[in-house]
Amino acid sequence: MKNIDNIKLKINSTIHDALTIIDNGKLKLAVIVDKNEKLIGIITDGDIRRGLLNGLNLNSSIETIIFKTPTVAKITDTKEDILTLALSKKLHQIPILDNDDRIIGIQEIDELIKPKIKKNKVILMVGGLGTRLRPLTEKTPKPMLKVGNKPILQTIVEKFAEYGYKNIIMCVNYKSHIIQDYFKDGKEFGVNIEYILEKQRMGTAGALSLLKDKPSEPFFVMNGDLLTNINFEHLDDYHTLNGSIGTMCVREYDFQVPYGVVNIEDSKVVSIEEKPIHKFFVSAGIYMLSPNILEYIPKNKFYDMPTLFEKLINENKNIVSFPLREYWLDIGRIEEYRKANEEYDEIFEGIK
The missing domain is CATH 3.10.580.10 (CBS-domain)
Incomplete structure (x- = not known):
């Protein structure tokens, strides 16, 4: 007051x-x-x-x-x-x-x-080479490419801070000095930032084995080349409510076959589907993980998140999906980078 x-x-x-x-x-x-x-x-x-x-x-x-x-x-x-x-x-x-x-x-x-400051750590995977975005990434790491006149990574940091998640760890590798020189300790952006330097490629899960201290609360893991307006607090609540060891954000992906698909049984044509649409759920590169998941990650070894989740599924651990209905874009190719710049002001106009 x-x-x-x-x-x-x-x-x-x-x-x-x-x-x-x-x-x-x-x-x-x-x-x-x-x-x-x-x-x-x-x-x-x-x-x-x-x-x-x-x-x-x-x-x-x-x-x-x-x-x-x-x-x-x-x-x-x-x-x-x-x-x-x-x-x-x-x-x-x-x-x-x-x-x-x-x-x-x-x-x-x-x-x-205003959100309260949450204890949960946010681990951002920002060490990738961004080869599919060359020549843009020859001198700049992909998360530092500008969309909406600011680095992609800055928008991610600001969105987490908007929901009160301000304890951030960045796993860096390729041209890491550019990221560290820009964000420093995070104070300028209203957050606290630590860095983990990957001396070799560790994968989206393997880098978690380099954490200095085991988180005491469920923590976020997110790829540093995504733009989304997901409500991170809802993801946090959903993970806790389901008692999950690992929650994977998933996005519906539609693929339309550009031809008429012929269904055949024993050489007999039984039906024809004209340009059918197949729907799948794909990983959105955003996860909420409980601290005990770290016990399943090998030390100092390349280990990807899909491999980790497959291991947990095989051991009948409680793994749940969190379907994204909010805006989400994986900026992996030039055309997606262009699309991100076209859509940014409309989607993220509240972040200045």
């Missing part, structure tokens, strides 16, 4: 007094209290302007322009209660009262909406 000591007025104050408080304060309002600190009402810039239009002047009393029925919340109300109340009335601020109706502060709704 915001302190209100410097925005309090008594009912006999003038409009000039109220204007001074509103213009100098960050909250852009004044609260009017009685001698017992009980809330009488509030005044905003709009209230003052309406008063001046009705013939009042700067020396007039504020008594006739006080808004005496503001929406308020009690100190005992939960965060969810306050949010529900504010959103239902489209409010940005709510006065908070104690059990004796004395005002004790102003709650700014934006502060409640």
